Amino acid sequence: MVIDWSQKNGDTTSSDRPKVPAATYVRMSTDHQKYSTDNQIAVIHRYAENNGFEITQSYADEGKSGLRLVGRDALQSLLSDVEEGRANYRAILVYDVSRWGRFQDPDEAAEIELRCKRQGILVHYCAEQFENDGSIGSSIIKTVKRAMAGEYSRELSVKVFNGQANLIRLGYRQGGAPGFGLRRQLIDQNGNPKRELTRGEHKSIATDRVILVSGPEEEVRVVTRIYDLFNKGRNEAEIAAALNAEGILTDWGRPWSRGTVHQVLINEKYVGNNVWGRTSFKLKQTHVRNPEGEWVRADGAFTGIVPIEIFERAGEIIAARAERLSDDAMLEKLAKVLEKQGYLSGLVIDEMEDCPSSSSYSHRFGSLLRAYALVGFVPDHDYRYLEINRALRRMYPDLLAGVIQGLQSSGGAVSQDLETDLLTINREFTASVVIVRCLQTPAGSLRWKVRLDTVLKPDVTVVVRMGPGNTEPHDYYLLPLLDMHQAVLRLCEFNGLSFDAYRCDSLSRFYAMAARRSFTEMV
Structure with missing residues (x-):
């Protein structure tokens, strides 16, 4: 139940009182139907009518988790507008405290409200049973509700994990x-x-x-x-060589390796x-x-x-290959790999002949990171990019297959060049799909470096920007060849209209480019 605070103490909103310009922010995850954006908007609009607000701008993050600020483009756009002086409103209307986010640290949600308040823009929680008036009571209630929102996510995470574990068993x-x-x-x-x-x-x-x-x-x-x-005594490298000699490829369509x-x-x-x-x-x-x-x-x-x-x-x-070696002998072999390659990763170790596997090093020394430190591998940059690139290469075939399926589901005809992965859609235009690794600066900002194919020159380059952790897509860019004048693009979270006009949260716009419509001949 939502209490109508506008009628308390006999106070009514005068019809001729100037209305206060306000923005709305809504977020929908998959936690419950009552938090759907339509329901949130209905409550917010009713609150605005009863309290003298005129909605001049709206922000919506649909299907976005509230665990982190990253990936919530609408909220980041709202904060950017507020702090850079572009906001044409004096208040922000939100459904309830949890819509800012279900952060594990309640102070993160408090910080978002504080950033708005510092710019003279007040936040109103339209479905809450208290007024956000800065009183001690409202401050205590907000703190409790922020902690409850984070605890809800923690409990849900435990339930989901237990459900998945049960399915595994x-x-x-x-x-x-x-x-x-x-x-x-x-x-x-x-x-x-x-x-x-x-x-x-x-x-x-x-x-x-x-x-x-x-x-x-x-x-x-x-x-x-x-x-x-x-x-029978053949090692991994010899087996890989034998399979490659016969033209047998892996499940990813690549040659075998150690x-x-x-x-x-x-x-x-x-x-x-x-x-x-x-x-x-x-x-x-x-x-x-x-x-x-x-x-x-x-x-x-x-x-x-x-x-x-x-x-x-x-x-x-x-196991015996590693057991026969002492710790010093294993580290000596690892040091030789480092000397030869100039860097270390699980893939590099597994590909080296006459060297224990990366799993053997991890088991013997507790982790690969500790083994690296013991041989003096402390690079200036984040060496994990090698493992990230390896994971992204594994991800690429599935992602490309999904893009092809999406185009075909929209009614398009797609052909794929098996050597270059260049896609030709409806025999009309070409496209390539590029996965871009996400880099995080020491200050927490996100960066992406995009390399366009200057040889194939596809009509459209579909850029998949990975999110922090590089486990799932952050967003997508559809870059047309005609408007791209550089081979390398360096993108940040917000890039201005010149680039962000091509940004989208899903590939539905790209799939729609392959759709076909029938026309009836008029006589």
Whole structure:
């Protein structure tokens, strides 16, 4: 219930009183229908009518989490307008305290209100049962409600995690590519198979589930052969060379390497085990690598394509390679890799011949970071970009497949150059998709460096700007060739109309470019 404060103490709003210009801010996540933007706007408009406000500008973040300020373009635009003197209003109307955000630190929400107040713009919470008048009572209530908003997110995170963990224990797959030799199978709530999911596809019915099944027979034979060769004394590099010589590609359509062969040899999904939670990103705070004892697992959840004894034998060989070496010997080999390559990463280590795997270093020394420090690897810049780039390369095929599917769903005809990944849409225009890594400055600002293809010169470059952490897209830019005059673009969070006119929160505008309409000939 929302109490109408405008009628208290017999005070009524005079019809001839000048109305105060105000802006509205609404945010909708997926937490509850009562917080839908339409419902928020209805309450805010009623409040404005009853309290003498005239709405002159509106800001809306739809489908945005309130855990962080990052990614909430409307709120950042509001704060920018307020602090840079562009605001044409004297008040901001918000549904309730939680709409600023469900920050884990309540002071973050308080800071947003304070930044507005410093510019002489007051914030009104239209659905709250108190007046935001600066009194001790309202300050206490706001502090409590901010803490409650953060606690709601924490409790929800725990429930979601427990729900996902329970699905893992029941043998259902939770995200991620299936891997070479495996496929994702969609099943209904009764366990009946429906169809195989292709790359980029996801389940759309809440009660459906995904499991792993054997892939094409030729891929299964390759996996079996990898284990057979390894257990007979061939190392990962030799196996990769043999597969490449026969023209066999990985599931990402790339040549095999020592590292990709190594991943096949150590991943438990090939014996049917369902393992989840090796890393976590709870409440969108920090990525952490969890100790093995905290992993969620269900052994024998799927039908394995490698017998358990063969998998364990391969694991014993990998472990023995490191066990035969002392700590000093392992660090000596790592130092040689550093001397040769000039930098270190898990991928670099796994690709080096006659060197223990990155997992061996992580297990022996507690983490790769500690092993790096022990050999003096302290770069001036953030060396994690190597691992980030590796992850983005893995992400690219699925993202590109999703773009193609979106264009086709809109009615467009799409052809892909398998060598350059250049897309030709409806035989009319070309497009390329570029994933751009997010860089964060020491002050917390976000930066992106975009390199345009000056050789292929696509008509449209679809830039996918990754968010902080580089795990999910932040937003998209549709850059037309005609308006781009530089090969390298350096973007920040706000770039002015010259660039941000091409920014969008989703690719629906791009997909619409491929749509077709039929015309009836008029006689």
